[in-house]
Amino acid sequence: MKKKPPKNYHHGDLRGALIKAGREILEKDGAAALTLRACARKAGVSHAAPQHHFPTAADLLAEIAATGYEDFHQALDDGAAKEEAAAAKLQAMGRSYVTFAKAHPAVYKLMFGAETPPKSEHLQHAMSAAWNQLTSAVTAAYGPDEAQLRAVSTWSLVHGFAMLAINHRLPPTLDQARALETMTSRL
Amino acid sequence: MKKKPPKNYHHGDLRGALIKAGREILEKDGAAALTLRACARKAGVSHAAPQHHFPTAADLLAEIAATGYEDFHQALDDGAAKEEAAAAKLQAMGRSYVTFAKAHPAVYKLMFGAETPPKSEHLQHAMSAAWNQLTSAVTAAYGPDEAQLRAVSTWSLVHGFAMLAINHRLPPTLDQARALETMTSRL
DNA sequence: TCCGCCATCTTGACACTGTCAATATATCTG
DNA sequence: CAGATATATTGACAGTGTCAAGATGGCGGA
Numbered sequence: 001m002k003k004k005p006p007k008n009y010h011h012g013d014l015r016g017a018l019i020k021a022g023r024e025i026l027e028k029d030g031a032a033a034l035t036l037r038a039c040a041r042k043a044g045v046s047h048a049a050p051q052h053h054f055p056t057a058a059d060l061l062a063e064i065a066a067t068g069y070e071d072f073h074q075a076l077d078d079g080a081a082k083e084e085a086a087a088a089k090l091q092a093m094g095r096s097y098v099t100f101a102k103a104h105p106a107v108y109k110l111m112f113g114a115e116t117p118p119k120s121e122h123l124q125h126a127m128s129a130a131w132n133q134l135t136s137a138v139t140a141a142y143g144p145d146e147a148q149l150r151a152v153s154t155w156s157l158v159h160g161f162a163m164l165a166i167n168h169r170l171p172p173t174l175d176q177a178r179a180l181e182t183m184t185s186r187l
Numbered sequence: 188m189k190k191k192p193p194k195n196y197h198h199g200d201l202r203g204a205l206i207k208a209g210r211e212i213l214e215k216d217g218a219a220a221l222t223l224r225a226c227a228r229k230a231g232v233s234h235a236a237p238q239h240h241f242p243t244a245a246d247l248l249a250e251i252a253a254t255g256y257e258d259f260h261q262a263l264d265d266g267a268a269k270e271e272a273a274a275a276k277l278q279a280m281g282r283s284y285v286t287f288a289k290a291h292p293a294v295y296k297l298m299f300g301a302e303t304p305p306k307s308e309h310l311q312h313a314m315s316a317a318w319n320q321l322t323s324a325v326t327a328a329y330g331p332d333e334a335q336l337r338a339v340s341t342w343s344l345v346h347g348f349a350m351l352a353i354n355h356r357l358p359p360t361l362d363q364a365r366a367l368e369t370m371t372s373r374l
Numbered sequence: 375t376c377c378g379c380c381a382t383c384t385t386g387a388c389a390c391t392g393t394c395a396a397t398a399t400a401t402c403t404g
Numbered sequence: 405c406a407g408a409t410a411t412a413t414t415g416a417c418a419g420t421g422t423c424a425a426g427a428t429g430g431c432g433g434a
Contacts, residue, residue, distance in 0.1 A: 011412080032302070036392060046413050048393080053411095057392060112354060113300050115219070131358070152348070152361060153370045157340070160347025164339075167299060171318070174339060183340045201382085223421065233384050235422080240382095244421065 015053040017043040022064045026106045034106075036060065061110060062120040068107040069126030073133060075100045086140040093137055094158050094184040098176075101162035108166065112159065141187075154187055202240040204230040209251045213293045221293075223247065248297060249307040255294040256313030260320060262287045273327040280324055281345050281371040285363075288349035295353065299346065328374075341374055 011017065021042035026034050036057045037047045054060040079096025080089040101108040135151045142150055161180060164170050208229035213221050223244050224234045241247040266283025267276040288295040322338045329337055348367060351357050 014411085030302075035390085037390085047391095048414080049412055051393075051412095109300065112350065112356060113296065115217075127356070148358060148361060149366055149369055152351075152357060152366050153344070153373075156347035156351060156370065157344045158347070159351060160343035160345065161339070163299065163350060164343060164346060169299060169314070170339060171335060174335060179336055179339050182336055183343065186340075222419085224419080234420095235385080236383055238383095238422075 011043070011045060011049075014043060014045060014049060018050055018053060018060060019063050019067060022060060023067060023107070026064065026110065027104060031106050031110065034061075034064075058115075059120065062123045064107070065111045066120060066123040066126045068104070068111045069123070069130055071104075072100055072108075072111065073126070073130050076130075076133060080137065086137070087142075090137045090141045090154070090187065091181075091184045093134070094154075094180065094187075097158050098162045098165065098180055101166055105166040108162065112163075150187075157183060157187070201230060201232060201236060205237055205240060205247060206250050206254060209247060210254060210294070213251065213297065214291060218293050218297065221248075221251075245302075246307065249310045251294070252298045253307060253310040253313045255291070255298045256310070256317055258291075259287055259295075259298065260313070260317050263317075263320060267324065273324070274329075277324045277328045277341070277374065278368075278371045280321070281341075281367065281374075284345050285349045285352065285367055288353055292353040295349065299350075337374075344370060344374075 018039050021039045022034055025038055025042065036050055036054075039060065040047050040049055043049075050060065054063070075096050076093045079092045079099075083089045083092045131151075134155055135147060138151045138154060139147045161183065165176055170176065205226045208226045209221055212225055212229065223237050226247065227234050227237055230236075237247060241250070262283050263280045266279040266286075270276045270279045318338075321342055322334060325338045325341060326334045348370065352363055357363065
C-alpha cells in the first residue's frame with residue numbers, strides 16, 4: 001500500500017515542489033512565464049519529470065489555482081474576523097477580496113479566468129468552499145431569503161471590480177478605495 | 188504619399204484578412220487555437236508574413252480585441268435603442284452586455300482579460316468609447332452627480348456577472364436571466 | 375515607356391514549449 | 405537479497421513566436 005503523501009522518493013516531494021515553484025513563478029514573473037519546463041527547472045528536475053505527477057500542464061495549473069483558493073479563503077476569513085457585526089464582516093470580506101486580487105493578480109486570474117477544466121477534485125472543493133463562505137456571510141448579514149441571489153449579486157460586484165482594477169480598465173482618476181467602500185456599503 | 192488604408196498590394200489587404208481570420212478562429216476554436224501561424228494559414232500566406240503588419244503577436248491580439256469592442260459597442264447601442272426611458276435603456280444595455288459576453292466568450296475575455304498592452308491607438312479608442320457610452324447612459328438615467336462612481340459600480344456588477352457566467356463559476360441552479368434582471372433593476 | 379526602389383511576402387533557421395516513448399535508477403515488497 | 409514498481413532522465417517530435425536573408429512585384433519618377 002502506498003502512503004497518502006508519498007514522502008521520500010527520489011526528489012522527496014516533487015509534486016508539492018512543482019506546485020510551489022509554479023506559484024512562485026506566477027507571482028514573480030506572471031502567467032506568461034508559467035511553463036511546465038520552468039517549474040521543472042525551478043524544482044531541479046528534468047523537463048519530463050512532471051509528467052508522472054501531472055498528466056498534462058492543465059492539471060498543474062488547476063492545482064496551483066486550488067492553492068490560490070485556499071489562500072484566498074484564508075484572507076477573506078482574516079478580513080471578516082476583524083469585525084463584529086455581520087454586515088461589517090461582509091464588507092470587510094469585500095475589502096480583503098479586492099486586496100487579495102490586487103496583491104496576487106496572476107493567481108487570481110488563474111483562479112477565475114482560466115480554462116481550468118474543473119476535473120481536479122482539489123480545485124472543485126476549494127472553489128465550492130469559497131462560495132459557501134460568501135453565502136454564509138450574506139445569510140448572516142441579510143437573512144436566508146434570496147440568499148443565493150444576494151450572494152451572486154455581491155460576488156459579481158466585487159469580482160467585476162477586482163477584475164477591472166487588475167486589468168487596468170478603471171478610470172485612472174477613480175479613487176478605488178473610496179469606490180469600493182461606497183459600493184459595498186450599498187449591498 | 189501612401190494611402191491611409193493600403194489597398195492593393197500582393198495579398199490585397201493582408202492586415203484586415205489577418206484580423207478577420209483571427210476573429211473567426213477565436214470564435215470557432217477558442218483562445219488556445221489563436222496563433223499567429225494559424226491566422227497566416229487561414230489568410231493563405233506564409234508564417235512570417237504577419238510580421239510586417241503586426242510587429243508582435245500581441246499587436247494582432249490588440250487589434251482583434253479592438254474589433255470586439257466595436258461590435259460590443261454596437262450591441263449595447265442596439266439594446267438601448269429598444270427602450271424609451273433612460274433607466275430602461277440602461278437596464279437593456281445590461282442585458283445586451285451579458286448576451287454579448289455569452290455569445291462571444293473568447294472575444295470578450297480577450298477584450299477584458301488579456302494582457303493586451305494598450306499600446307494600440309485603435310484599442311485605446313474603442314475602449315474609451317465603450318466607457319463613455321456607459322457613463323452617458325448612467326448620467327441620463329440618474330443625473331450627473333456621482334456619475335463616475337455609479338458607472339464604475341454598474342460596470343463592475345455586470346462585468347463580474349458576465350465573467351462568472353462565462354467561466355462557469357455561477358451555481359448551476361441559478362436562473363441567470365432572472366438574477367440579471369433583479370440585479371440591474373436595483374442599480 | 376522603362377527602371378529602380380521599396381513595401382511586401384517567402385524561406386529557413388533558432389530557441390522555446392508540451393507531450394510521448396524508451397531507458398535508467400532508486401525505493402518498496404515479498 | 406531479488407524482483408517489481410514507482411520515479412526520474414534522455415531524446416525525440418510537432419508546434420509556437422521571432423528574426424534574418426532573399427525573392428517578388430507594384431509604384432513613382434525619368
